[in-house]
Amino acid sequence: MNDFLQLFFLLAGILVLLVTGLVLLWRARPERGVRWLLLALLAGAALLGLLQPGILPEISHILSWHLYLGGEFRLASAMATALPLMAAVASLSLALRAGGATFNSPLAASAYRLYWLALGAGLLYLAADEFFLLHEADEDSWKVIYLLAGALAVLPPVLMWRVASLRRHVVLLLVGLALLGAGGILLDATLEGVVEDGVRCEGPFLQDSCQAFDFHLPFWKTLEETSELVGFTLVLGALLLLTPRRELGGGRLVNKLTDAAVPLGGALVLLAFAVWMWLLPALELRLQAVPLLVEWRDGDLALLGFRMDEEPARPGQRVDVDLYWQARRPLDLPQLRLSMHVLVGSDLSVSVAQHDDVRIGQLAHGEAFIPGLIVRKTVPLHLPQDLPGGHYALTLRLWSGEPPWRELQGQALRADNLRLLAEDTVLFAGLQVAA
Numbered sequence: 001m002n003d004f005l006q007l008f009f010l011l012a013g014i015l016v017l018l019v020t021g022l023v024l025l026w027r028a029r030p031e032r033g034v035r036w037l038l039l040a041l042l043a044g045a046a047l048l049g050l051l052q053p054g055i056l057p058e059i060s061h062i063l064s065w066h067l068y069l070g071g072e073f074r075l076a077s078a079m080a081t082a083l084p085l086m087a088a089v090a091s092l093s094l095a096l097r098a099g100g101a102t103f104n105s106p107l108a109a110s111a112y113r114l115y116w117l118a119l120g121a122g123l124l125y126l127a128a129d130e131f132f133l134l135h136e137a138d139e140d141s142w143k144v145i146y147l148l149a150g151a152l153a154v155l156p157p158v159l160m161w162r163v164a165s166l167r168r169h170v171v172l173l174l175v176g177l178a179l180l181g182a183g184g185i186l187l188d189a190t191l192e193g194v195v196e197d198g199v200r201c202e203g204p205f206l207q208d209s210c211q212a213f214d215f216h217l218p219f220w221k222t223l224e225e226t227s228e229l230v231g232f233t234l235v236l237g238a239l240l241l242l243t244p245r246r247e248l249g250g251g252r253l254v255n256k257l258t259d260a261a262v263p264l265g266g267a268l269v270l271l272a273f274a275v276w277m278w279l280l281p282a283l284e285l286r287l288q289a290v291p292l293l294v295e296w297r298d299g300d301l302a303l304l305g306f307r308m309d310e311e312p313a314r315p316g317q318r319v320d321v322d323l324y325w326q327a328r329r330p331l332d333l334p335q336l337r338l339s340m341h342v343l344v345g346s347d348l349s350v351s352v353a354q355h356d357d358v359r360i361g362q363l364a365h366g367e368a369f370i371p372g373l374i375v376r377k378t379v380p381l382h383l384p385q386d387l388p389g390g391h392y393a394l395t396l397r398l399w400s401g402e403p404p405w406r407e408l409q410g411q412a413l414r415a416d417n418l419r420l421l422a423e424d425t426v427l428f429a430g431l432q433v434a435a
Contacts, residue, residue: 010182014182021230022042027168028172028241037263038233044079048067049225051067052067054221069225073277077131082127083233083236083266084130085124088120089262091119091120093262094242095114122153169242172238173235176231176232176238178231183227187223187224280376281324282374284324289304289306291305292306292428294414294426296413297411300327301369302325302328303325306429308321313383314433315387316384319381321381321394322379323378323379325376326369326372337398338356338377339355339357339398341354341397342392342394342431343394343395353387355382381394387433392431393427394428394429394430394431397426398410398411398424
């Protein structure tokens with residue numbers, strides 16, 4: 001089947017799953033606390049989808065990098081991590097509290113307990129994958145592994161189908177898992193195939209399809225990520241609905257603690273991200289960094305300090321230099337790129353090590369800079385094995401350009417108390433290398 005037709009059929013399937021899951025969730029009528037939690041998560045997923053770059057760019061311009069769901073170490077990825085983590089807490093709670101005792105079905109209670117534990121562990125891995133993009137280390141096999149794991153994950157719920165009182169909740173769990181597979185795996189693989197077909201857009205049908213695909217590309221990407229968010233929310237809802245609402249003897253204390261642990265887990269993820277991304281760099285700059293002031297673009301961007309190991313480096317070692325940046329105003333295009341050199345010689349004309357990076361944010365492009373926010377960028381310098389001992393100079397240069405990097409434009413800087421080697425290059429630190 002042509003990839004473009006497959007894409008539209010997949011869209012229809014995802015929309016059917018979305019509507020089915022929402023209807024099931026509505027008809028399940030969960031308790032008030034669970035209901036408000038799920039409504040808040042669904043509303044957050046919808047809002048985050050609308051704020052993706054390319055959908056409503058006039059609204060999300062300043063926060064476009066932080067709100068993009070397809071990258072690492074961002075606010076959106078932290079929110080996407082919170083959902084599978086919350087579902088994992090619910091699944092592990094279900095394993096520890098109920099196991100399979102409440103499911104009058106062919107599998108033994110211990111088998112169901114093992115399933116909930118395995119599902120919780122899998123959801124924990126997905127939470128880490130959402131934030132760190134672990135699967136990208138092996139692009140060729142991760143889709144197959146995830147599909148096989150998903151197929152195994154649906155088998156025990158299928159056996160629960162025989163319990164009439166749980167049937168609706170089990171279907172909701174299956175719909176949520178299906179959305180995760182359709183959006184996160186099948187749609188992702190189909191989009192890759194369409195991009196490959198787009199290189200060979202010959203003939204009127206393919207040309208028209210390519211133009212339509214390119215025009216709606218932000219929508220496809222948003223659908224892929226949003227369907228995952230809704231899928232995780234439906235899985236979470238199903239797990240909370242499957243959890244017995246009363247303990248033996250009618251007590252509800254454990255239920256209240258469990259219901260609190262689920263949103264608390266998601267809140268802790270967001271809090272940890274905020275501390276790590278937005279608070280910790282500011283504390284490091286104040287307490288540990290060497291202060292300095294280098295300004296670009298009439299002060300719109302400033303380097304406020306740096307930090308590195310005080311011990312002398314050794315030949316062959318990697319030296320990490322932490323740079324602390326602050327934007328005073330929103331940064332306009334073109335994007336800035338970074339180059340750092342280790343120089344030696346009487347006129348500092350010999351470079352013995354260097355690092356060139358097209359990103360100067362926290363593993364990010366320039367959009368990562370919210371005005372006033374302190375952003376840390378770690379620059380790794382790999383020293384040669386045969387580097388003689390002595391004192392070396394560290395220089396920094398910002399430039400703009402596009403691949404294949406043949407035409408570069410250095411960015412003029414201002415630094416009153418530092419030595420400038422050129423209008424776009426500053427000597428900001430020294431490096432001692434042990435003999």
